[in-house]
Amino acid sequence: MKILIKGAKIVNFDDIIEGNLFIRNSRIAKIGEVSEEPDKIIDAKGKFVLPGLIDMHTHLRTPGREDEEDLWSGSKAAAKGGFTTIFCMPNTRPALDNQGQVNWLLEEAGKIGIIEILPVGAITKGREGKELSEFGMLKKAGCLCLSDDGNPLEDSSLLRRALEYAKMYDLLIISHCEDKNLSASGSLREHLISSKYGMEGIPWASESIAVFRDIELARYLDTKIHIAHVSTKRSLQIIKKAKEEGVKVSCETAPHYFTLTIEDLEKSHFHPNFKVNPPLGNREDLEAIREGLKEGVIDCIATDHAPHSQGEKELPFEEAPPGVVGLELAFSLSYTYLVKAQILDLKDLVKLMSYNPANILGLKDKGYIKEGAWADLIIVDLSRSWQVLPHKLFSKSKNTPFIGHTLEGIVEFTICKGKVVYTEKGKNG
C-alpha cells in the first residue's frame, strides 16, 4: 500500500515543514516531491501531520475486567485519540508478571492489529511487592519496562534490587510514587476542602516523599528511573533538582493534572469521575505542572487511561475506584489547555506525546517523522472543535470528568505502520 499525504504541515519536535509525505508499505519512503504513483491520496492542506502519539501509561483491564475495556475497544479508542503505540500496565487479573501472560497478551494484541500494544511487566510477582518477577523472561517476551503501578514498592531494599537487576536487561523501572501509610484511606487531596466535608484526605507529601526516596536510590545506584503521573509542585521541585544534578530520572504527568484542581472536584459535588490517584491538587500544583511541561522538567504526557464500569462509579465517592479514561481526550486536552493557552507550541506537544516517550523507552524509528521511520502518523485539524459525549467514546468505559466539554483539535486520520487505522466520520480515507 502506498499513501501520499499532500500539502500538510509536518511537525517534529524540532521543526515544522510544509510538503508531501509518501508512505510505502509500513515505512515513510519520502518527504518532499514524489513521482511514484500512490494507491491512495490524502489531501491534508491546512492540516498538520504529527508522529503517532505514544502513551507510556494505560490500563487496558485485560485480562480480568474485559467488561471495562478489552484490547479491541482500547485499540479503537487509542487510534481515535491519535495514539499509535500504547503501553499497558500489568495490574490485570492475573497480573502481567510472567512470560506466559505477556506472550498471551501480545498474541491477542497481534490478532487485533489496529495500533501497537506493548506490555509493561510487573516488577514483583503478583504485584505483591515481595519477590521480583522474572525480568529476563519478561524482557524476552517483549517488555521494555516494568512497573507495579497501582502500588508503590514500599520496601526500599526491594526497589534497590529491582533497579540494580533491571540494569542487566536495560529495563526501565516505572514507579508509582505514594506513601501508602500516609495516603491510607484518603480519596482526595488533604486540603481545606477535604476538612470541610469531613472526607479522609491524602497529604501532598505522600507523593513527594516517595519521589525523593526513588530518586535517592537511582542516584545511589546510578540507574534510570521513571516517575509515573507526577501531580504535585514539590515532586517537580525534587525532580528538577535531581535532573540538574545528573540523576537519570524521567517523569510523566497526565492531562487531568494540568486541567483540573480540587476546586473542580468540589464544584462537581464530588463526582467519582473526578476521583484519581494521585488526587487532584490545588491551583499551585496545576501551575507547577504547566511550568514543568514548559521547562522540560516533565518529559511526557501519558494518559493513565483507567476505565471503570458504570457500577463502580456509582459507588459513594470514598468507595469508588480512582481513575479516568483518557485515550480519546489526551491530545485535544493538551492542545486546548497547553497549546491554545500559549503555554507550549505544537512542537513541544509532539515532544511530550511522541518523541520523548519513544526515546525514554528506546523505540526505534518512532516518535520522529523522517524517511525510513515507521509510518506511524496522525493528521489533525486544529481549527475544529468537538464535544465530549459519552456515547461517542469508543472506550467501553465513559468515566471522564470532561463529559460535555468542548475541546479544540480533532484527529482526522491515524496511520499505524502504513495502515489507516482510524478515519474521522465523514472524511474519505
Added chain:
Amino acid sequence: MVNWQKKHILGIKDLTRQEIEVVFNLAASFKELSQREVKKAPALRGKTVINLFFESSTRTRTSFELAAKRLSADVLNFSSSTSSLSKGETIVDTIKNLESYHPDILVIRIGYSNSLYSLSQYTSASIVNAGDGANEHPTQALLDMFTVKEIKGTLEGLSVLIVGDIKHSRVARSNIFGFQKFSSSLRVCGPPTLIPYEFHKLGVDISYNLDECLPQADVIIFLRIQQERQTSSFFPSIREYVNNFSLNPERIKRTKKDCLIMHPGPVNWDIEISSQLKERIHPLILKQVENGLAVRMATLYLVGTQKGEYENTD
C-alpha cells in the same frame, strides 16, 4: 405564607441564616404541639417517610420516627449496615429498590462522608441527612442551636467552644457552619491530631489548651470520643486524653456561670465529662432530646410540604 425552596436538607453548609430561622420558628410551634394532649398534626398525612439507616443509631432513628409519626406520615424503618448488603448490591441499588414504594422523604444515615448529593440523583424523594460520615449531622446542629437560642434568647455574638475529636465529627462541622451564620465566634479545642488540616481557614480559632478556653465560652459542646482513635495513635491513652480535655469539677469552676454545656450524646462518662457532673449536665441533655424531636418535625415538614409556616387547623 413563606415558601421553602430546598428539596433536601443535606447539610448546614447549604442553608442560609433565614432558612435556619424558618426551622427554628417551626420547631417552636411543633414543640408547643408536643406539649398538648393530642400531639399529632395531619401535615404529612398520606406521605411516606423511610428511615434508611446504613449505620445503626437507635437514638437518632427513634427521634426521626416519632417526628414523622407526630406529623401523621407513614413511616418505614430500613436498617442495613453496608457490610450486610448482599454481595454486589450497592447503596444505590437499595435506593433504587425503595423507589418502588414512592417515598416522599428519605431520612438517611450513612458512613460515607458527603455522599448524599450523589445519592439524591437516584431518587425522586427529598433527603434529610441524619448523619453522613464525618461530614454533617444537620438536625443535631439545628437542635443544639435551637436549644441555645431558647435559653440565651439569641445566637448573635456568642462564643462557642467545641471540644474533642473535631476531625471525625459531623456534629462539630454542622455546628460550626451553623453558629457562624449567626456571627458567633467559634473555637475548637482538642489534640492537634484531631484538628482537621487547614481548619483555621474556615475562620475557626484553634486551641490545644482547654483550661485557657473555658473562661470565655458561652456554649461548650463536648464531642463523643471513639475509643479506637487511641489505637490508631491520635492520642497515646484515654488517661492522657482525660487529663487534657475532660470536663471535671475543677475545670467547670473556670467556666462562666451561665455557660451552656452540651453533648450530642451518648456521653462516655469520665472520659468527655466527669460522672460527678451528671446532675449539672443532665437537664440540658434531656432538653436537647426534646428539642431534637421538634427540630426533626420541622425539617420533615419543610421538605415534605415545601411550606415555611405551620398553621394549626385543628
